Amino acid sequence: MEQANPRHPVALIVGVTGMAGVALTEALNNPTALGGPWTVYGVSRRPIPAWFPSSLLDRHVILDALNKKQTRTILAPLSSQITHVFWVALQVNESEEVNISLNSAMLTNVLDVLTGSADSKLCHVTLQTGTKQYMGPIFDPILSTQIIPHDPPFIEDYPRLPFPNFYYALEDILASKYSLTYSAHRASIIIGASTRSYFNLVLNLAVYALVYALVCKRENYPFRYIGNKYTWEHFWDMSDARVLAEQQIWASVTDKAKNGAFNCTNGDVVTWKMIWKVLCDVFGVEFVEFDENEKFDVAEFMKDKGEVWERIVEENGLYETKMEEITCFGALEMVLKLEIQHVCSMNKSREFGFHGYANTLKSIPEWVHKMRQMKILPP
Template sequence: MEHSDELSPKTNVALIVGVTGMAGISLAEALKSPEALGGPWTVYGTARQQKPTWFPSSATIDHFISFDALSFEDTLQKLSPISQHVTRLFWVAIQVRDTEESNIKANSVMLQNVLRVLNSSKNSSKLRHVTLQSGTKRYMGPIFDPTLGVTKLAHPDPPFEEDAARLPYPNFYYALEDIVAEKGHSFTYSVHRASIILGASARSFYNMLVTLCVYASICGHENLPFRYPGTKYTWEHLCDATDARVLAQQHIWAAVTDKAKNQAYNCTNGDVFTWKSMWKVLAEIFGLEFVSFEEEEYLDWVEMMKGKESVWEEIVERHGLNKTKMEEITCFEAANTVLHFEFQYVCSVNKSREYGFFGYANTLKSVSMWVGRLRDMKIIP
């Protein structure tokens, strides 16, 4: 992969905002790898809460900082000591609110506060590039906003491509893109639009993999059939996903590659799968019988999982897992939306390849690896 000649050893300092999420952990691991583009890197990782006990030792960041990006005062206090050292900002943070308008407000304030501190003294600021984590909601609109749920949101025909026009709905991804693309900045930027992210964390919103793992674990614990809660359409049609390691590599590639700057890129594994094939893999991983989809037996798993919090507590206790609350690590309603799409949920990665990024992963093998990581971290049994 082509990269800039401006980079020299020991000059690159990364600030990962959201380091305890799926993308953040993989970014920390990738940046500290001896093979990292632009390395060696000094890595600062930040999160709202303190570093969790399950945070993997493989993510050997140099400094962990806890602060509230919604508060400019806290952001200023915690980031000022490093603000004139950071050369690359990796933005993988997100806060989720009840409505998309609230998402726009909260996430915009967080990004603006951090950028304000890092650029507080333009003459001495070393910030050269900002990578912005985004997602396919960019193409579908605020699909998780209950106030808009009754509306049939329009979207471009898949596969989704980066030059698709913005939709006439509120979307916090649009707001964040506008913030980093604003004229007058001394830094360049890149936008990274992931599909369903596969990674290992207990602190990620919309964590589809952990949600499926918790469901499978409860089915096993209570001797319930491992039934597919989606539709026949999604069972049979194509979907794609994004391995957090591929996503991390794309972030780093864009951060140090001149040709890649000021662009948006889809990021997927480069393959597709059906939920039928995924269900077979999950059933095997968790030692459950594969149950073929029966359309007449509709399963409302959102309703089914209500009240299962105590069951998850039993599972955590029985297997000696890190203490987590089911409602904090799962996203059954959001996952239910994905499993009821009436279109093939796939993105084109042609642009990313044309610009020089060729990262890929085998999605079904990726799932097995990440479940193993989640088990090693004692997040799931």
């Protein structure tokens, strides 16, 4: 299997309008990007939104990767050009078995086309997954009641949990079905900018803070933390989308990293109490200590606030979004009520030569500022 580095690498970012896709698009266009200069193609299910830096794409294609025929028609002409696939696409369902079916079908459909021709140039796939690798299907309503997560800090060589997991399925497809190299990148909670990601933590919390400031602040209604005492006090880590992009590019052109899995976090730890203070400062709301005696259901609180968000969008001339399309407060609340220290080890990455990092408490306001520039959030 020849793995010579191509002289003119062509990247295909599948899921280009999500948080990781935006960061990858910008990182691959950086003159100092490893392996470059890169030609960058992007795939998304819908047209490029106005906030996306479309000038940085050499080509964009609209594609439903679940549609096998459409995938072949659109991608077959590109199979002689694309050298690297950056897989940051995602289909989300409560049932993990459905997640396995949908996400496996998308990955297989795309790679079957890109590897199926005699003049195929594809040599490497980077696969983005996450810490469900170590925690199991935490959103599955049935399986989530049975799983016992690994002890933190999460380490890449932990054995797989005995539960279905679409992350496992995708890694198995890459490891066994295709004669090319791959790398898996296990992100923590991603901090980035997009209205198209299933779970944009900062955007969810920004919407909550902005709605609160408009309808509750004057009534002395506290800006309540939406998790539990455990997460308020214990350590968590996060993944700046820029660090994730940097690691994926590094692995795609570094021989030592081929066919390996790597955690990808900012390299520091924070508590949610620390994060909440930052959010209060960024959005100009008063910080209050968490009171475990005060019960608060953010999904219930926000369920009738769609018109308030529409008002914020209209009055500030923002990119048009519906609150229910850019937030998932039920999932957010569930994550922030876990009773586990959500921390990954970055030792393997460092030992292999990747030293990217970010200051989480500085990263959050930076991404808020970027979403303000993109007119996703008001100034």
